[in-house]
Amino acid sequence: LAAIEEADICALLIDSKEPHSKLDQSLAGQIIEAGKGIIMVLTKADLLDNSTPVTSTLSDKTKTADYTEIDHILNHLERDFNFLSFAPVLITSSETGKNVTKLFELVTEIDLARHTEVKTSELNKILNEATVSHPPAGLKNTHPKLKYIIQTDTCPPWFVIHGREMELLHWSYKRYLERRIREVYPFVGTPIMFSFHNDRAAGPRKSYRNNSKDNDK
Template sequence: MSKPVVAIVGRPNVGKSTLFNALAGENISIIKDTPGVTRDRIYADVTWLDHAFTLIDTGGIEPDSSDIILSQMREQAQIAIDTADVIIFLVDVRQGLQDADSKVADMLRRSHKPVILVVNKVDSFQKFMADVYEFYNLGIGDPVPVSASSRLGIGDMLDEVVKHFPEKAEAQDEDDRPKVAIVGKPNVGKSSIVNKLSGNNRVIVSDIAGTTRDAIDTDIRWNGKEYIFIDTAGLRRKNKIKEELERYSIIRTVTAVERADVVVVVIDAKEGVTEQDAKIAGIAHERGKGIIIAVNKWDAIEKNDKTIYEFTRKVRETLSFMPYAEILFISAVSGQRLPKLFETIDMVIENQTLRVQTGVLNEIVTEAVAMQQPPSDKGKRLKIFYVTQVAVKPPTFVIFVNDKELMHFSYVRYLENKIRESFGFKGTSLKFIIRERKESD
């Protein structure tokens, strides 16, 4: 089940990033292995009471002149409208109600998405309340006063936000067709793949980078089985500066990945694997999705008997944080190996939902421990009491040990490799949670 997405929209300097940081706080996990994940802090996983959601900051694009500000804000608002389940519209009590605020409010109102109007920089409720009421004029509901920098009123604001999340039961009975997100840089042929699979040109494609419209869901039947393909489209404007394009496409990627069971990362064979590919793949890896790397335009490459090995080696090197990902060489134009894509998707989904019995799991771990002694420190050795699988999508294991500090990352990886040797788990990441227990327990 995918988490709700909440986006923050607002004029420059109203405090979007301050609010983002206040909410994301300690929740931003720094994953050493995943490139670029923490550098672009556009999104974070946030938990409030028993609700988990993905928070998106559309800020960071701070234009200088006022007419650009408006068009940029519209662009940001549009992205929030397209991708978010709930929108936080941030305004500034000290600057008061501005023309740009009203124009964006109109767009948000027409979107029929839930909008929470949040008035920032209210450091004292007594002093500023009269100014807060001015924002009723926007006509999008009751303003919620907060101070992002001193974290006042944040709880009340989050209570309003989570009211709009779908009920848990409601969210559970979504359809169970496999959801596949097609992600990658602009122009690697994402839409062409979806078109070829669905046998019609419903996604508008041309050779200009960023010409696809929004993320479009396409239902595709293959061998009597239905799949939903989520195409993370590019952007409307073609003349945007490159960094913004990347930033926006990352936002779209995050929301598509959030909804998917399996993520197909498309790489351009002619360009080779790049840092941006690693960034995009990192989002899927971080979220524990099933992953297939599809090298597209393979028909356009001059080949000899070593080409495939060379290319595979480069992909494995650049994406070294996900050695489990499956690699396919395809062509959207000729349809080469596209049937193999469905077989691989089915296999990855099977592995994502595979459950291993505790008894069998512990036999493997006991054997692994016998083959390679666990680490020790100052005479104290790590003891592994037992291991159990607690979840699927991704398969998640809890390892009970005598001392968490002794459980080195490298030893977890060693155990992971042993578990993979026995059960495969091809195409999916595995998650390990280390818990401490006393000897006497």
């Protein structure tokens, strides 16, 4: 959609009183694919039991002793939008104006995350620890070799990992690497992108021998 392409950060509005639809999931996927920041805005909070915190994330939402209506909604969001675990959830009400100004604070926070540049040394420390803890496995019983990682862009943050047989790296390992990076640099509200580059193996060194006939000339 043109509106997504023109935006830097998108607010995905979800009606808390109506089940979210496949369209909501499709829009969220398009936002991530376009590399845009995202906030999940749960509307009509005035009609809900608001005993839970006004902000949360799908991955670490606060649990309460009593299972509330908001808990139920957040659990469904976590299940159906599991690819948005990094996205903040803002519970709002246009009727009362509740938490509307908080939206601007989140936009600022996400914008900072989108402009974050990580030192190459820090990235490679994360990569080395990740591969030692859980060595990469590839398709067809291969073992891709991950050599080093660099950040090449921001908005969204983009990382390039160099190695061998990268085309055979299993998709689940790519998700694992993203989780390890986010443990140190959360990149709240923004997708992070990866490219995988195959470094060519060095060929056999050529042997340059003096030609005796040439030397005699």
